[in-house]
Amino acid sequence: MRYAQLVIGPAGSGKSTYCSTIQKHGEATRRSIHVVNLDPAAEQFQYNVLADIRELIHLDDVVEDEDLHFGPNGGLVFCMEYFAQNFDWLQEQLGDGDDDYILFDCPGQIELYTHLPVMRQLVDCLQSWDFRVCSVFLLDAQFLVQTSKYFSGVLVALSTMVNLELPHINVLSKVDLLSKSTKQELEKYLDPDVSQLLGVHEDEDTHWHERFYKLSRAIANLMKTPLVMFYMQLTTQYSMGKI
Numbered sequence: 449m450r451y452a453q454l455v456i457g458p459a460g461s462g463k464s465t466y467c468s469t470i471q472k473h474g475e476a477t478r479r480s481i482h483v484v485n486l487d488p489a490a491e492q493f494q495y496n497v498l499a500d501i502r503e504l505i506h507l508d509d510v511v512e513d514e515d516l517h518f519g520p521n522g523g524l525v526f527c528m529e530y531f532a533q534n535f536d537w538l539q540e541q542l543g544d545g546d547d548d549y550i551l552f553d554c555p556g557q558i559e560l561y562t563h564l565p566v567m568r569q570l571v572d573c574l575q576s577w578d579f580r581v582c583s584v585f586l587l588d589a590q591f592l593v594q595t596s597k598y599f600s601g602v603l604v605a606l607s608t609m610v611n612l613e614l615p616h617i618n619v620l621s622k623v624d625l626l627s628k629s630t631k632q633e634l635e636k637y638l639d640p641d642v643s644q645l646l647g648v649h650e651d652e653d654t655h656w657h658e659r660f661y662k663l664s665r666a667i668a669n670l671m672k673t674p675l676v677m678f679y680m681q682l683t684t685q686y687s688m689g690k691i
């Protein structure tokens with residue numbers, strides 16, 4: 449059996465840092481953990497790479513192509529669609545070792561996980577190659593410690609989870625950058641009491657606030673249902689380099 453993590457999340461959330469940290473953790477515990485770069489626009493990363501999508505297709509080549517006329521985002525989608533047509537390249541790079549543990553460092557464009565088919569196709573392919581796959585969704589803790597941003601982060605993570613249909617774990621990065629008091633504040637987002645979260649804004653009394661409050665409450669009630677239960681993991685240890 450082979451194992452894989454799809455390391456995903458918004459741009460700059462810490463995906464490459466996570467891969468590098470976990471690979472070092474593997475070295476320290478004498479486990480071989482490989483990393484595959486799947487970001488055609490990646491400039492640099494700290495880990496040893498098993499395979500690199502830039503050998504198949506590089507964003508710069510697509511953007512500079514005079515016939516294609518793509519900007520950076522359209523170019524990225526083009527690269528990933530090209531990748532989807534060439535999964536055999538990845539299969540060849542991965543080889544056929546058993547007992548492999550592989551981290552896939554994915555691009556930050558969130559639409560790849562919420563509605564475009566390529567990452568879902570990759571999951572299907574990995575599973576057909578006998579991989580047990582889970583998704584690790586990185587979220588920058590600094591953008592979570594406010595109710596509206598928390599909802600936004602949770603809904604993006606939910607959308608990803610629904611689209612990929614994988615065992616899913618949310619990991620908060622950059623917790624070390626939070627102040628002591630904000631770190632304490634973070635606790636309430638890890639095991640959220642929805643009415644307490646909504647209460648944060650109750651004293652704001654504007655027309656727009658009233659409308660958004662009702663919407664937020666409807667979303668919060670949805671988040672309470674068992675179908676969309678979330679597991680928010682505080683990874684202070686990871687963020688502080690302790691693992």
Ligand SMILES: Nc1nc2c(ncn2[C@@H]2O[C@H](COP(=O)(O)OP(=O)(O)OP(=O)(O)O)[C@@H](O)[C@H]2O)c(=O)[nH]1
Nearest residue numbers: 458459460461462463464465556621622623625687
């Ligand atoms: N302090 C701190 N900085 C972090 C942490 N994780 C990542 N960073 C920094 O955040 C920046 C972005 O991290 P990356 O790992 O490149 O993020 P990414 O999600 O791979 O970025 P893209 O591939 O561009 O989407 C880098 O400067 C990292 O050093 C963390 O837990 N704590």
